Amino acid sequence: MFQRKLPADPSALVLAIVALCMAILFGCCGLSFVGLALSIIGLVSANKSLKEYLVNPETYSHNSRENVNTARIINIIALVINGLITLSFVVYLVITGSFMFSAIRDEMNKSKNDTLSRVDDEEWDYEAEEDSIYIYTDSLNQPQDSLNQE
Template identity: 35%
Template sequence: MEKQQLPNATLILVFGILSIVTCCCYGIIGLPLGIIALVLANKATKLYMESPEIYTGFQNVKTGRILAIIGIVLNAIYLIYAIWLFSTVGMEGIQEIQEEFMKGLNEGSVE
């Protein structure tokens, strides 16, 4: 009997990677990607544990699951930070911080 690839094994790995890469998008993109990857990884793990002799690609599922967990944590931390920043400083304060930062960059490049 020929072994077959676990369903969504590559997709789980890709979503896990993307959840980490997109963690700087306020958690809006990366958090759902990480959660979807984690749910798919749990389903694929259950399927693999029922009959491991007929499936390949479990290493991708394990790696994708770990990356999804890391991505969820990073996105949650960044989302909490963004909420805290908006609630304490406000939008005007954030714009002021950005303006000061840009002034510092421009002054540093002139010298």
């Protein structure tokens, strides 16, 4: 009796190896999400093939089952590695973005406060000048005797 290969025998193994290589080679470049997608596709196809083997074990070869099981294990390893790299990259982007946003917000608030304080200072100086003019004119209008008495 002729025994066939499982449907995911070559493809799941190729996807597992490519996903693992992408994690090792391109993980630092932010391309680990591609390896993550490849490992998920490989894992799903390997699991489907293993379920198919459990339904009809006599139809498929034992060697093909071992290959798919190996591909499943490598896909799980690639999934974990790519997932950790992707998660750390996302956390890095969120932290960097929040620092940049807070710096931009602080700079905008600083420029608003500087503008408002300059306007308030100018008004206050104007009022202080007016008061000093009135005090000066009042002292000029007072007779000299009243100034000496004080």
